[in-house]
Amino acid sequence: MPPKKELQKTDLPVMLTISKVIPEAKNHKTLFFNHKLDVKPGQFIKLWIPGVDSKPFAVSFHKKGSFAVTFQIIGKFTKALSKVKAGDIVGLFGPYGNSFSAKKNAVVVGGGCGMASLSNLIDRLKNPVIINGARSKDYILFRNRYKSAIIATDDGSSGKKAFTTDILKELLQKRKYSIVYTCGPEIMMKKVLDICNKYKVNCEASLERYMSCGFGICGKCAINDKLVCQDGPVFNSKQLSKMTEFGNFHRLKSGRKVKF
Numbered sequence: 001m002p003p004k005k006e007l008q009k010t011d012l013p014v015m016l017t018i019s020k021v022i023p024e025a026k027n028h029k030t031l032f033f034n035h036k037l038d039v040k041p042g043q044f045i046k047l048w049i050p051g052v053d054s055k056p057f058a059v060s061f062h063k064k065g066s067f068a069v070t071f072q073i074i075g076k077f078t079k080a081l082s083k084v085k086a087g088d089i090v091g092l093f094g095p096y097g098n099s100f101s102a103k104k105n106a107v108v109v110g111g112g113c114g115m116a117s118l119s120n121l122i123d124r125l126k127n128p129v130i131i132n133g134a135r136s137k138d139y140i141l142f143r144n145r146y147k148s149a150i151i152a153t154d155d156g157s158s159g160k161k162a163f164t165t166d167i168l169k170e171l172l173q174k175r176k177y178s179i180v181y182t183c184g185p186e187i188m189m190k191k192v193l194d195i196c197n198k199y200k201v202n203c204e205a206s207l208e209r210y211m212s213c214g215f216g217i218c219g220k221c222a223i224n225d226k227l228v229c230q231d232g233p234v235f236n237s238k239q240l241s242k243m244t245e246f247g248n249f250h251r252l253k254s255g256r257k258v259k260f
C-alpha cells in the first residue's frame, strides 16, 4: 500500500524516502524527508531500519511539506542511519508523546544533541533567548541556524568557556523570564531545574531516557512512577521536582538501574 499523504499517529510504519542528508556537527547528521508530518514541538517519532532496529528521535526541522531528524552517531542504529543516502527508504512510526507549552518570554537551554529536540520549539517561539552548549566548537549544532544563540563550550573553543547552567543563572539573576525549556544530558537538565526552582521560574524538560519498545511495555524509560514514552517525553517543574531519580539514576539497555 502506498504511504498516506497525511500522516497520523499510527502504530504501523510508513515507509519514507530520504530526500537529503547533510552533515551537521562532528558525528551528527540530519536526514530530510519531503513529507507532511503532523507533529508538535517536543513530540518524538521512531525511525525504523528493517533488519536493524527502530529508535526514538525528535523532529529537528518542520515545515508544511517536509521534516528532518538530526542524530548523533553513537551505537548500532545511528551507525546504520549514518550510512543512508538520499533516495534510500526508512520506516517512520508516530509521532508520539506530549509537547512543550511554547510560551512567550522563554529561555531555551540545549546541551549537545538536545538542541535537536528544541529546534522545532525554538522555530515557533517569539525571540527566545537560546543557550546552545557543546563540549567543543566541533560539536555545536545549528550554529548558523540560530546566530543569536549564546554559545557555551566546556573547553572555551567557541563562545564562552562555561556550562549552559552558568549562563542560565546569570540570565535569571538579571531579569524575569516566564519559562525555561531544556533538553540535553540529564545531569545538565537537573541543574537547570534546580536553578529554575531557586529563581521561581517554570521549567519544562524533554527527557531522552533509553527507550526500547516506545509503547509502555518494557519499562526501560521509567523514571520514578513515570514512563518517558507514555507520560512524556516533556515534564514540567512540578513533575520533575518530585522525581527522585531525575539526574541521579538511569537505566541501561538491559533495564538495570544505575547511578549517573
Ligand SMILES: Cc1cc2nc3c(=O)[nH]c(=O)nc-3n(C[C@H](O)[C@H](O)[C@H](O)COP(=O)(O)OP(=O)(O)OC[C@H]3O[C@@H](n4cnc5c(N)ncnc54)[C@H](O)[C@@H]3O)c2cc1C
Residues within 6 Å of the ligand: 044, 055, 056, 057, 058, 059, 069, 070, 071, 072, 073, 074, 075, 076, 077, 078, 079, 113, 116, 117, 207, 208, 209, 210, 211, 228, 233, 250, 252, 253
Ligand atoms: C524522546 C527521545 C528523543 C530523542 N531524540 C533524539 C534525537 O533527536 N537525536 C539523537 O541523536 N538521539 C535522540 N534520542 C536518543 C536516541 O534515541 C538514542 O541515543 C538511541 O538509543 C541511539 O541508538 P543506537 O543504536 O545508535 O545506540 P545504542 O546502542 O542504543 O546506544 C549506544 C550507547 O549509548 C547509551 N544510550 C543511548 N541512549 C541513551 C539514553 N537516552 N540515556 C542513557 N544512555 C543512552 C546506550 O546505553 C549505549 O551504551 C532520543 C531519545 C528519546 C527517548
